[in-house]
Amino acid sequence: MTVMQTTPADTARTAPADICSAPPRRHPRADGQDSYTISEVVAFTGLTAHTLRWYERIGLMPHVDRSHTGQRRYSNRDLDWLDFVTKLRLTGMPVADMVRYAELVREGESTYGERRELLESTRRDVLNRIAELRDTLAVLDRKISFYAMEGTTR
Amino acid sequence: MTVMQTTPADTARTAPADICSAPPRRHPRADGQDSYTISEVVAFTGLTAHTLRWYERIGLMPHVDRSHTGQRRYSNRDLDWLDFVTKLRLTGMPVADMVRYAELVREGESTYGERRELLESTRRDVLNRIAELRDTLAVLDRKISFYAMEGTTR
DNA sequence: TATGGGGTTGGAGTGCACTCCAAGCAAGCG
DNA sequence: CGCTTGCTTGGAGTGCACTCCAACCCCATA
Incomplete structure (x- = not known):
């Protein structure tokens, strides 16, 4: 790793971020060969280059x-971090909160507790959202079946 | 119904909207006595008066x-309509699409088919959202359990 | 050496969904 | 009568999350 000559200390400082979100994702290149341009990241994540640079500016990277x-x-x-951030985004978490998490x-390590609390409150939000969506689904199904009945002739 | 002196034709024109979403909701006042001020509606729906007027302006009512x-x-x-609209909103459906539905x-009745299609595509979106949220939930749980483990000492 | 395709920046612009404002009207009350 | 409360309007303003722009740099290929 020419570019990746990080000291152990370096790694220790930045590592805790994703320590536990790796399992279900395969990286395009192995650790050691991992040095992606912005356009490669665009291709992998679906985010735009604008957004990637913007994330960096606001302190989300x-x-x-x-x-x-x-x-x-x-x-x-x-x-991995972008993956996680993207997941948080689609829970509806505001960017400002994600920046807060990035700061933590x-x-x-001293912020483990606060991070856990933040994630747990997010978790509760997600469960609520799921419940709401189920509710909506029920309403949709009722309406759809109505239209299906009445609309068969047209 | 004193206020509701609509002709049969009138009723036919406006009624189909909610025909099938009534079951799980009780109205504050019985049909016939149902004439709510904007602030009552604010209290019942949680929407602001601003938003209610705005919905009307853009053709969503x-x-x-x-x-x-x-x-x-x-x-x-x-x-009932506001209830339904609120449900659609929290699926992430853009206001413009809801206006389209209101137009239909x-x-x-001639638009039953198109309405059903619109609702079915919304339904698919909702199912996808739920799946995404489940996914996110799994990630959150993994991270939370990590912090719970490491953070017990703090 | 020119050209094309990628990358960089700060700051301005966009689109959505509200959200607020100023000015005004109508009803009820002491 | 004056005052408050609640409502009305069109149009302007807000906040969020991007999204784009102009001007520039660097490098590989023809």
């Missing part, structure tokens, strides 16, 4: 490193 | 009637 010419080079860890990650 | 002084008087039917309702 854990410091993406750069090529010798100053271009962004994303790692597997960054991909940067602050290190 | 099926013509709310007025008192002799020009104030809005909502009916039970309007409450105004156009009468």
Whole structure:
């Protein structure tokens, strides 16, 4: 790893972010060869380059490193983080809250408790959303079956 | 119904909207006595007066009637409609699509087919959302259990 | 050496869904 | 009568999450 010459300390500082979200995802390239351009990340994540740069500006990314010419080079860890962030996004969590979580990650292990609380409250939100959606589903099904009945002739 | 002196034709034009969403909801006042001010509707629905007026402006309401002084008087039917609209909203359906649906309702029975299609596509969206949320839930649970393990000492 | 395709920046612009404002009217009350 | 409360309007403003722009740099290929 030419670009990836991080010291153990470095790794320890940035690692806790995704320690437990890896299992169900395969990276495009193995650790050690993981150095993706912004457009590769666009292809993998579905986010736009604009959004990726914007995420970085607002402090939602854990410091993406750069090529010798100053271009962004994303790692597997960054991909995992983006994956997680994307999941949080679609729970409806506001970006500001995700930035808060990113800050906690940067602050290190001492924030485990607060992070857990944040995730648990998010978890509750998700369960509520699911319940609401089920409810809506029931309403939709009732209406659909009405239209299916009345609309067979047309 | 004093206020509700609609002709049969009138009823036919506006009724199909909610024909099949009544069951699980009780109205604050019985049909015939149903004439709510905007602030009552605010209390019942949780929407703001601003939003209620705005919904009307953009064509999302099926013509709310007025008192002799020009104030809005909502009916039970309007409450049902708002209920339905609120459910659609939290599926993430854009307001423009709901306006489209409202237009179809105004156009009468001939649009049953199109309405059903719209609802069915919404239904698919809801199922997808639920699946995504489940996925997210799994990720959250993994992370939470990690923090629970590591964080017990703090 | 020119050209094309990628990348960079700060700051401005966009679209959605509200949300608010100012100015005004009508009814009820002391 | 004056005051408050609640409602009316069109149009302007807000906040969020992007999204785009102009101007620039760097490098590989023809």
